Amino acid sequence: MPAEQRIEVLPDLESLSQRALEITVEQMELALAARGRFNIVLAGGSTPKSLYERLSQEALPWSAFHVFWGDERYVPPDHPDSNEGMARQAWLDHIPIPAAQIYPMPTFLPDPHQAAAQYHQELLVYFQSLDKPTPDFDLVLLGMGPDGHTASLFPHTPALNVTDQFVTVGEKEGQPRLTLTVPVINQARCVLFLVAGANKQAALGQVLTKTGDPQAYPARLIQPDETLIWLLDQEAGLGWSDE
Numbered sequence: 001m002p003a004e005q006r007i008e009v010l011p012d013l014e015s016l017s018q019r020a021l022e023i024t025v026e027q028m029e030l031a032l033a034a035r036g037r038f039n040i041v042l043a044g045g046s047t048p049k050s051l052y053e054r055l056s057q058e059a060l061p062w063s064a065f066h067v068f069w070g071d072e073r074y075v076p077p078d079h080p081d082s083n084e085g086m087a088r089q090a091w092l093d094h095i096p097i098p099a100a101q102i103y104p105m106p107t108f109l110p111d112p113h114q115a116a117a118q119y120h121q122e123l124l125v126y127f128q129s130l131d132k133p134t135p136d137f138d139l140v141l142l143g144m145g146p147d148g149h150t151a152s153l154f155p156h157t158p159a160l161n162v163t164d165q166f167v168t169v170g171e172k173e174g175q176p177r178l179t180l181t182v183p184v185i186n187q188a189r190c191v192l193f194l195v196a197g198a199n200k201q202a203a204l205g206q207v208l209t210k211t212g213d214p215q216a217y218p219a220r221l222i223q224p225d226e227t228l229i230w231l232l233d234q235e236a237g238l239g240w241s242d243e
């Protein structure tokens with residue numbers, strides 16, 4: 001159960017993205033004050049694009065950013081479906097962040113399981129260099145699909161129950177994806193969901209009321225110890241608000 005959990009409903013995607021920018025900067029400031037760097041995990045899909053575009057317009061201490069992904073479609077970065085490609089086009093290609101501080105998920109190996117193991121190892125080495133045995137990201141950005149999936153943790157798939165790896169292979173309609181595992185996401189200091197669109201309403205109802213079976217609505221599995229924030233637009237968040 002998160003120490004702090006809140007739901008904010010914003011009028012539309014643009015105001016949701018502006019609020020997400022504010023929270024991202026808040027979490028960055030906390031991380032820099034405490035540890036001198038900001039370890040952020042990016043979400044894929046379409047919802048976060050407007051946030052990334054806003055970030056590209058900011059003058060932030062980019063040299064303190066270390067950017068990771070929460071999941072990736074198993075395609076090259078120049079493929080239209082690539083989460084890495086979307087984030088680079090919307091944000092990362094427009095700011096002076098050191099290239100070595102961007103850690104894309106590898107999607108060039110023939111076997112996605114090998115790629116998952118490689119990213120696991122990359123995370124292990126990175127966090128061990130910070131004297132941490134496991135990843136403790138400062139901020140994990142997540143979306144949620146109409147079926148209640150998040151990252152590439154899809155309903156009734158083996159990925160939901162992987163606890164001995166930081167990264168595993170998810171699957172959407174037979175297509176492989178790479179995804180952080182539930183324990184890694186839950187070890188983050190702050191998890192921020194960005195959910196927009198009427199097609200998310202039903203799944204939200206199952207997730208936020210904690211009634212839906214977590215295997216059927218994997219976003220329910222996301223219960224970080226510290227901070228969990230849901231930013232919803234009015235279409236998705238009809239009737240929901242902690243405010």
Ligand SMILES: O=C(O)[C@H](O)[C@@H](O)[C@H](O)[C@H](O)COP(=O)(O)O
Nearest residue numbers: 044045046047143144145150151
């Ligand atoms: O790679 C992905 O697609 C995402 O990580 C996925 O979990 C996404 O966040 C949801 O499917 C919502 O996608 P939209 O933002 O496009 O609705």
